[in-house]
Amino acid sequence: MAQPFTKSAAARDLTLMHVANMSEDECHQYFCKVRWRSIEQQVCPSCGSINRHYYRKARRQWRCKDCDAYFSVTSGTPLHGHKMTYKKMLLGLMQYVQAANGIATDRLSHEMDVQVKTAHVFGGKIREALMTAQDLTPLSGLVQIDGAHFGGMPRFGRRRRKSDRLIEIAGRVKEKFEKKKGDTKEAPPRSRTNRTNWERCRKNRRIVIVLRQVSLNSGEGGERTITAICKSENMIDVTALANRYIAPGSHIMTDENPAYTKLDDQVDPATTSKKWKHDTVNHSIEFSSPEGINDNQCESYFSRMRRWVKGVSHRATPKYMADRATEFAWREDNRRVAFGQKLELLLTVIFNQGPSVWWRGYWQGHHREDEILFKG
Structure with missing residues (x-):
């Protein structure tokens, strides 16, 4: 039997261990190489000037030689205004890329050492970028x-489905004979086959x-x-x-x-x-x-x-099922791409999009209004 691609050495061109051993400056340079294909020249997001702009080392920012605007490697992208270090973001992106079946927000927050809220918005911004950049040209062949x-999915009942039948029957008989007039009827236990349960789930x-x-x-x-x-x-x-x-x-x-x-x-x-x-x-x-x-x-x-x-x-x-569906379409289409190449593809998608619309200010109440449904 042929070896799956994910188990081959070719898939491990860049691993989590490599990223963990990188310094903050090396991670910053990696972001610059992916966005501008150079660490010597930058593109000002305000005026579009391509030049070797004035670098402010302490803040890892540049000042444009033409319009004097300050910018960073994430300015004008979904990661605009981030407070995480570049190493944390790169570790989070690497975790996202390596997870074949997706990654839970709790797990991402543990791996990145950030709050669950931060990890939730970080993952949402990635999926929004994938949705915006999705190739929707007609399929052929x-x-x-x-x-x-x-x-x-219907919820399970509050009681075990395979309970002791003798105890259950005895309890019902006792309840029937001891019940007095005027007693309120107890609500029946939830059942997977109950119509109300199914209607709620549908x-x-x-x-x-x-x-x-x-x-x-x-x-x-x-x-x-x-x-x-x-x-x-x-x-x-x-x-x-x-x-x-x-x-x-x-x-x-x-x-x-x-x-x-x-x-x-x-x-x-x-x-x-x-x-x-x-x-x-x-x-x-x-x-x-x-x-x-x-x-x-x-x-x-x-x-x-x-x-x-x-x-x-x-x-x-x-509400966010369309985002998830697009995410797994991307994972399926890039299932035989090496981790390092996949990370670069994902970062390129992110850098080609503007600031997030659905997730910027999410915890301040700025949410997407509704789900995205296709209507023929």
């Missing part, structure tokens, strides 16, 4: 589509629909991923997603869900012929047809996200 529900249930462009080379798997959050896996949303994010002439593979039946009826206005080739696999019979029809790359994505829910966060709330 072989594209697999599937949906899975997250969140809205409010938080969301469908993550994933579209994955699959490499035509054997063994390479998914190349690029686009995700969307819907309230149900329905025909209207699925058709709208396909029209927006899948190029004409592509080959689409889905399961037998009725939501995908309209994909066969879509017509390309340029050629007046069928827009896509659409094949389905019946999951009630097989995972993959003899002809190779499957949506296994979508299942790979869902497997990673479910491991995050079950083993890391233990919950999935609707």
Whole structure:
């Protein structure tokens, strides 16, 4: 059996140990190299001047030679106005990159030696940058589509499901004969099968629909991923997603869900012929047809996200589910990238975005108003 990439030496081009042994100045220089590709010249975020600006060593800031504005390597980015050291931020980013199934906020705060509030906002800013920078150009070639529900799990009952039946029956009989007129009835114990419990949980249930462009080379798997959050896996949303994010002439593979039946009826206005080739696999019979029809790359994505829910966060709330879905799309697409290259990719994404909109001033009450839902 071939060795997984994450277990190979090639994946360890930069490790947590390397970052831990770096000094604060070395971490600062790493940030400069990633943002400006140089430690000799800087780009002023105020006027765009490229020069060797005046350096203030004590504050690790520069003064622009043209407009006299002061700036640092994180000015005008989601990390603008940070109070953490560069080494702490680099350690946090390295932890984020190495966590295949995501990292809990508590764990991140322990590793970075910061408050949970700081770690929560730090992770949120990373996900916001990934969402803003996501490549949403239409997928082409072989594209697999599937949906899975997250969140809205029913809560367990207050009593054990497999309790001693004899004691339970005896208690009910005793309660029946000792009950007096006018006694108020005790609320029944919560049950997973109780309709009220299910209705309450369905409010938080969301469908993550994933579209994955699959490499035509054997063994390479998914190349690029686009995700969307819907309230149900329905025909209207699925058709709208396909029209927006899948190029004409592509080959689409889905399961037998009725939501995908309209994909066969879509017509390309340029050629007046069928827009896509659409094949389905019946999951009630097989995972993959003899002809190779499957949506296994979508299942790979869902497997990673479910491991995050079950083993890391233990919950999935609707408000920030779109952020999480984008995060795991990025993790899936870069699963065979070495840690050092992945860290540089992530920092490049962060430095190419402006100051955070959703997380700046989060603990002062400046929150995103609502969840991000796709509506076809």
